[in-house]
Amino acid sequence: MKTDVKFNYLVDRFADIQVLRYQVPGFEDLTLSQKLLIYNLTKAAEEGRDILFDQNCRYNLLVRGALERMYMMDGMDKSSDDYNAFLTYMKQVLFANGIHHHYGCEKFTPAFSKEWFKQQYSKLDAESKNVLENLNSNIGEAKTAEETLLKVIFDPMVAPKRVNQADGEDLVKTSACNYYLNVSQQDAEAFYNAMKDENDTTPPSFGMNSRLVKKDGMIYEEVWKVGGKYSDKIEKIVYWLEQAKPYAENAKQKDVIETLVEFYKTGDLKTFDEYSIKWVGDTDSRVDFVNGFIETYGDPLDMKASWESIVNFKNIEATRRTQILSENAQWFEDHSPVSSEFKKKEVKGVSAKVITMAFLGGDCYPATPIGINLPNANWIRQIHGSKSVTIENITNAYDKAAQGNGFAEEFMLSDEEIERSKKYAYIADNLHTDLHECLGHGSGQLQPGVSREALKAYGSTIEEARADLFGLYYTADSKILELGLLPAKDAYKAEYYSYIMNGLLTQLIRIKPGDVIEEAHMRNRALIARWAYEKGKKDNVIELVKKDGKTYVKINNYKELRKLFGVLLAEVQRIRSVGDYEAAKRLVEDYGVQIDPDLHNEVLERYRKLNLSPYKGFVNPVYELVKDENGNTVDVKVTYGEDFLHQQLRYDGFLK
C-alpha cells in the first residue's frame, strides 16, 4: 500500500478524544467513472447526518444548532475560560453526534457557566433565534428554545443516558435515544411480539426503520421514508443515489442502487431484505457502499437501526489474505470446538475482502468500526451469506498514530511482550479482525424456532463474544501458519497478550470512576478475559502480578489459554443457538459488567500520566470535481488538509 510516510495523522484533541485523518491510497488509480461513483456516494453519505443526530436524542439538533450559531456569531466572548469550555463541549457534541458520549452513552457535562451561556445566547440575531425556536417546536415541548437548552445542557437529571442497559429497569423509558416516544418497554415488546410469526422463516426486521409513538392511547410507527419521517433528508439521499447510478460498474450494482432507492421511497422492510440480498450478491464491483438504517446498538431493545453510510473500494493486494480464509471457511467451521448440532453443515458465501475507506457518514463518523459484517438479518446470512470487510487504511492510521506514545511500555509486563508486540501485533490483530468478521459472525446456526432477539439486551454482547472467540481460537491454530497468514509460531501470542491485557486492564481507561461497563464490545472483551482468568486460576494460566505497586498481566500458559477460549466459544455458541437467555445473562452480568474500583483507579491514574486520549475518530478527506475549460469533469481530486471543526461546520452549511 502506498502511503505518504510524512503524512500528519493527528488533527485535533479535546476531552477524551483524538481526531485523526486517514489516507485513501489507490484512489488516483481508479477510473474516472469509479471516482465519480464514489464522489456521488459520498454526497449521499453526507445527507443522513441530521437523521442520526435526531435518532440519538430528540434534543440534539436544537443543541447542535445553538452551539454552531453561537460559535459563528460576531460578538462571541472568546477571551474567557468559559469560551474554552464551550469549545470543548461543542466539539464533544459534534464528535458524538449528540449530547451523549458516543461510547459510554452518558450525557456530557459542560464546564462553562449557565450565566455565561445565557449572556452569549442573548447576542444571537433574530434569524438564528427563529431557526432555533422552530427546532424547539419540532421537539414538541411548550417551552422556548432557550429554556429547553438550559434544561438539556445543564440539568444532569434530564436525558442522562442515551442507551440504558441496566437490568431490571424500563430500558425504553430510561434511555434518551429517540426511537420511542411516550412508550414503555412493555408497550414496545407487546407491539412487536404481535407482529412476529413463529412459522415465518424469512422474517422482516420489524421496527428497524421507524420511531414507535404512543398518542391518545394509540401506538403506531412513524416510518422513516420519503413522505414519512425524515422525508426532506431522505429525498436528498435518494437524489445523490440517482446521481451515482449512471456510474455503477455493472448491472448488479445498478440494481442494488435502484432497490435501495425503492426502499427509501416505500419504507417497505421486504424491499430492504431484497436490497440486502442483492447487495450481498454484488461481489464483483470494485467500489462498494453502505447507506441506510443498519446497526441496532443505539436501541436498548436491539431493533431500531441508526443511519450510517460508508463508501469504499477493494484493496486488491490485501484482499488475498481474507480470500484464503473464506476459501477455507468450511474447514474452520468443521474444526471449531463448537458442538456439532450448532455448526453450519455448509458455510455459504462468506465473502471477505479488505477495503480502502473513502468516506464515513452517519453512525460510522467520526468514530468508525475497523471491520464490517453485513447484513444483520440472520436468515439472509444463512441462505445468502454475508459480506465481511476489514478496513486497512483505517487500521493503519490507528497504528501509525499510536507508535511511540509510551502505552506499551507502561502497561506491558516486560521487554519480551513489548518486542513481540512491535513485531507481530499489527499483523496478528488484523488477522483477528479478519477471522472475527469473515468467519466468526458467519459461523454457527440457531436451532429451529429460536429468534435472533431471544437474548434481548444481552444479544449484542454474546454475538460479539462469539465472533471474538472464534477469532482468538483460530489465531493460534497451526492452520494459520500453513496458510501463510502469520509469519511465525509465536505471533499469535502478541494478540493473546494484548487481548487479555485490554479486557482485564486497559479498556478501563474508557470508563469513568464509579461507572460499570455498558457497551457491548467492551462487555464482551471483559467477559472473555475475566472468564479465562477465573477458569484458568487452578492451572495458573493467567496471573495478575504487581511490580512497583502497578498491576500487570502475566500469561504463563498460552496453550492452555487457547483451550479455554475454545471451551468458552462452545458455550457461547450453545447459548446463542438455543437462545438461553438465563445463561447469557449470567455470563454477561458475572464477568462483563462490574469493575474492581481499586484496579480501575490504578489504571486511570497510570493512563492519565501518559497524557493520551482513549477514543479516536476521523475527519474525512475532501473530494472535489476537476473540470476542464469546457466545464466537463475530467477528474476527482482528493485532499486531506481540512480540520475537524471546519469539516463539521461545512457539513452543517456554515462554512464552504
Ligand code: ZN
Ligand atoms: Zn463484530
